[in-house]
Amino acid sequence: MNLSTLVRTSLPHLPPLHSTHSTRDNVTENVAIEARNVNFSVNTRQGKIFPILKDCSIRIPSGQLWMLLGPNGCGKSTLLKILAGLLTPTSGNLFVRRPKSYVFQNPDHQVVMPTVEADVAFGLGRSNLTNAEVRSRVLKALDAVGMSEYLQRPVQTLSGGQKQRVAIAGALAEACKVLLLDELTTFLDESDQIGVIKSVQNLLDISGDVTALWVTHRLEELEYADGAVYMEDGKVVMHGDAASMSKFIKAKQSSYISHINS
Structure with a gap:
């Protein structure tokens, strides 16, 4: 199910993007999220202003899967x-390609219809699509996340993990171009974690123009x-x-361990 899509400020004149390398041949260098x-x-009970985000700037190319990492x-x-x-x-200013969908950390907050088919089709209820067109979209979306055999x-x-994939399929059925994924694997066992990640990878490979930002x-x-x-601490550090990010984080971890052992 897709939430209402709100873009606060559009950025019509974006400078050229120097994209990171992707294995997807059909990725363009268009910005999907900025x-x-x-x-x-937020205001505290004492009437003071408490900053949570501080001058955060990010830029994510269309058609790619990006992770948003950091400590709790x-x-x-x-x-x-x-x-x-x-x-x-x-x-601050925001640009997010539309339509977009936010997928919750807990799938029980999002997957609420009695059957898989009904849930994936839920967001299409107000569309002008025929029943046959709705069913076709549902089947394609479920196939993209490896859940087609679970239709009924x-x-x-x-x-x-299967519920998370159903939630993602619902967004895909609505032709969402940006998926905003909030810690989808937090409550999942290892096999479900891998299944959800590979489902997101697969749908990006199939679509070519869907972008995912994964917290x-x-x-x-x-x-x-x-x-x-x-x-x-509320700031974008890197x-x-x-590959570069992995080296950066491992170096930080190594430095921290050395510090506490010194």
Whole structure:
């Protein structure tokens, strides 16, 4: 199911993008997601302003899978919700290609219809599509996430990972071009984690123009990404290709271990 898509500010004149390398041959160098100097603050009970995001800027090419990483409380889920239109930034500019969809960390907050087919078709209820066209979209979306054989399966019989894939299929059925994925593997076992990640990879490969931004704290998931953004204390610390990001994070971990052992 797709949430209403809200773009706060459009950026019509984007400078040329120097994209990181992708294995997908048909990826173009168009920007799918951009945030410039985004700030977000909340008011405390004491009447003070508490900053959560501080001048965050990211730029993600169309057709790629990027990870948004960082320690707990660094602001990565807040930034994702701002990109989804669920929160309004205090200041800054945003561009997110539409239509877009936000997929929740807990699939039970999103997958609510009695059967897989009904849930994936839910967001198409107000469209002008015929029943045959709706069913065709549902089948294609489920096939893209490896769930076509579950069409008539009751949702309550699915595992957590299967529910996440159904939620992603719902966004795909609505022809969403940007997927904003909030820690999808947090509550999943290892096999379901891999299944969800590979489903996202597969649908990006099939579509060629769908972009995914995946919030995670699992470093091992970085190997599946084209690029990544690393955050600390409400700030974007690094933004680049997956290999460089992996080296950067491992160096930080090594430095921290050396520090506490000294």
